[in-house]
Amino acid sequence: MTNTIFDFVGGKTGEWKVIKMTTIKGDSLAKVTHVDKIASTILQCFQGIWSLKGITSHLHYTEKTEKEKLVSIQEDLGRQKATYAALIPIRKNDAWWNLAQDERRKIMENQSQHTHVGMLYLPAIARKLFHSRDINEPFDFLTWFEYAPEDEPAFNELLKHLRNSEEWKYVDREIDIRLKKE
Amino acid sequence: MTNTIFDFVGGKTGEWKVIKMTTIKGDSLAKVTHVDKIASTILQCFQGIWSLKGITSHLHYTEKTEKEKLVSIQEDLGRQKATYAALIPIRKNDAWWNLAQDERRKIMENQSQHTHVGMLYLPAIARKLFHSRDINEPFDFLTWFEYAPEDEPAFNELLKHLRNSEEWKYVDREIDIRLKKE
Numbered sequence: 001m002t003n004t005i006f007d008f009v010g011g012k013t014g015e016w017k018v019i020k021m022t023t024i025k026g027d028s029l030a031k032v033t034h035v036d037k038i039a040s041t042i043l044q045c046f047q048g049i050w051s052l053k054g055i056t057s058h059l060h061y062t063e064k065t066e067k068e069k070l071v072s073i074q075e076d077l078g079r080q081k082a083t084y085a086a087l088i089p090i091r092k093n094d095a096w097w098n099l100a101q102d103e104r105r106k107i108m109e110n111q112s113q114h115t116h117v118g119m120l121y122l123p124a125i126a127r128k129l130f131h132s133r134d135i136n137e138p139f140d141f142l143t144w145f146e147y148a149p150e151d152e153p154a155f156n157e158l159l160k161h162l163r164n165s166e167e168w169k170y171v172d173r174e175i176d177i178r179l180k181k182e
Numbered sequence: 183m184t185n186t187i188f189d190f191v192g193g194k195t196g197e198w199k200v201i202k203m204t205t206i207k208g209d210s211l212a213k214v215t216h217v218d219k220i221a222s223t224i225l226q227c228f229q230g231i232w233s234l235k236g237i238t239s240h241l242h243y244t245e246k247t248e249k250e251k252l253v254s255i256q257e258d259l260g261r262q263k264a265t266y267a268a269l270i271p272i273r274k275n276d277a278w279w280n281l282a283q284d285e286r287r288k289i290m291e292n293q294s295q296h297t298h299v300g301m302l303y304l305p306a307i308a309r310k311l312f313h314s315r316d317i318n319e320p321f322d323f324l325t326w327f328e329y330a331p332e333d334e335p336a337f338n339e340l341l342k343h344l345r346n347s348e349e350w351k352y353v354d355r356e357i358d359i360r361l362k363k364e
Contacts, residue, residue, distance in 0.1 A: 004316060042224050042235075042317045053224075055316045060242060063284040102245040105283075131316065134186060134237045135224045 003039040004056045006130060008087055008142060010035050011048035016085055016179035024163070026091065026173030035087060035179055037144070042135070052089060054130025054142040061105050066115050075123040082126060082146040085179040086155065089132075089139035096170035097133075112165035121158045124151040139173065186238045188312060189222040190269055190324060193230035198267055198361035206345070208273065208355030217269060217361055219326070224317070234271060236312025236324040243287050248297050257305040264308060264328035267361040268337065271314075271321035278352035279315075294347035303340045306333040321355065 010018075014034030021031055032049045045051065059067060096104065108114040118127070126146045133140035147155050159176075162168060192200075196216030203213055214231045227233065241249060278286065290296040300309070308328045315322035329337050341358075344350055 004318060043227060045225060057316045058279055059283060061283055064282040067282040097240055100246040100249040101241060101243055101287075134239045134313065135317075136186065 005040050005042055006054055006056075007038045007040040007044070007046045008035060008052045008054065008130075008144075009038060009046045009048035010050045010052075010177075015182060016087075017182050019178040019180050020176075021178075022176045024174040024176055025171060029089070029175050029177075034182075035177065052132065052139060052142055053135060053137055054132045055135065056128065057131050061108050062115055066119075069119065070115070070122075073119070073122045075126045077126050077128055077144070077146050079126065079146065079148075081148045083181040084147050084149050084152060084155075085181070086143075086145045087177040087179065088143045088145070088159075089173075089175050089177075090141045090143060090171055091139045091173035092170045093172040107167050107170075112162075112167035114162070114165070114167060117158065117161045117165075121154055124148070125155055125158060185221040187222050187224055188236055188238075189218075189220045189226070189228045190234045190236065190312075190326075191218045191220060191228045191230035192216070192232045192234075192359075193218070197364060198269075199364045201360040201362050202358075203360075204358045206356040206358055207353060211271070211357050211359075216364075217359065234314065234321060234324055235317060235319055236314045237317065238310065239313050243290050244297060248301075251301065252297070252304075255301070255304045257308045259308050259310055259326070259328050261308065261328065263330045265363040266329050266331050266334060266337075267363070268325075268327045269359040269361065270325045270327070270341075271355075271357050271359075272323045272325060272353055273321045273355035274352045275354040289349050289352075294344075294349035296344070296347070296349060299340065299343045299347075303336055306330070307337055307340060 010029065010032035012033055014036035016035045016037070018033055018035060030049050038046060040046065040053065062070065124147055128144045130142040130144065132142055145155060192211065192214035194215055196218035198217045198219070200215055200217060212231050220228060222228065222235065244252065306329055310326045312324040312326065314324055327337060
């Protein structure tokens with residue numbers, strides 16, 4: 001069975017060295033020098049200065065034509081040249097979670113063009129979404145991106161797009177952790 | 183914080199006595215005489231003959247007008263007169279999970295009228311959906327229903343509707359466990 005559960009452990013050692021840690025909104029996380037991304041289980045709990053658990057899932061908003069396009073151009077995590085990464089834990093507010101599926105989809109796609117904008121930066125930026133909300137974690141999502149150092153400006157541009165979107169008005173906690181493979 | 187994680191423990195003791203246990207499709211579960219529904223955590227694990235973990239979440243397919251209607255007429259679990267219950271663990275096949283969000287929604291609502299049919303039996307049948315797929319459990323969903331003994335024929339009719347639907351063609355494992363409050 002493919003592992004779907006991961007712990008992101010911030011501490012003094014780890015595969016990924018922290019370059020910069022910025023609190024964009026809400027409470028910060030304790031500063032750490034390293035982050036480890038560990039295939040885990042729901043029952044396991046890793047120590048460290050902090051540890052965030054997330055679960056991969058199927059795509060909850062993507063429609064058929066978008067999904068086919070995504071699958072055809074996106075690249076997997078773990079590419080040799082992708083020595084830079086970003087871990088961006090995000091929480092959305094109650095107003096978001098009280099919306100119905102069609103309202104959330106409308107904000108994500110019609111107004112924020114989440115999938116459309118993300119696709120402009122494929123295949124350079126590989127990404128994976130980990131769900132945390134339903135397992136009582138402090139964040140709703142852990143977003144993980146991997147890219148080559150020369151694609152960092154493109155990644156910053158992608159983030160700028162998303163943070164200016166209608167969808168992002170519902171984000172009430174966000175930490176931006178930039179990493180470099182050791 | 184409201185508890186969102188539950189363990190359904192089948193064994194020799196428990197709040198709910200098993201009236202009947204029927205394997206509808208796929209591998210069966212070991213026969214038990216009782217089931218306990220316990221507010222749990224992601225890290226806890228209860229013993230018993232078997233134990234199924236599920237997590238409540240927001241509604242993943244329901245649209246705004248349907249949601250408003252649901253909220254206005256559905257009743258909560260734990261009503262005094264609802265001394266009968268059914269625990270129906272379900273798994274859907276890969277063909278289902280490989281569909282995109284809009285395709286799944288189309289099958290659920292346009293072709294199977296999942297929400298529409300369910301609403302015909304409100305408020306008599308109270309229900310709650312627990313998600314298990316993303317936490318590597320043997321089932322994708324644990325569905326839990328509570329009703330008064332006199333509403334059992336209506337509940338059986340609701341199940342017949344669902345099992346004959348387009349959506350149910352994707353179900354490859356289903357156990358029907360009927361319970362009575364002790």
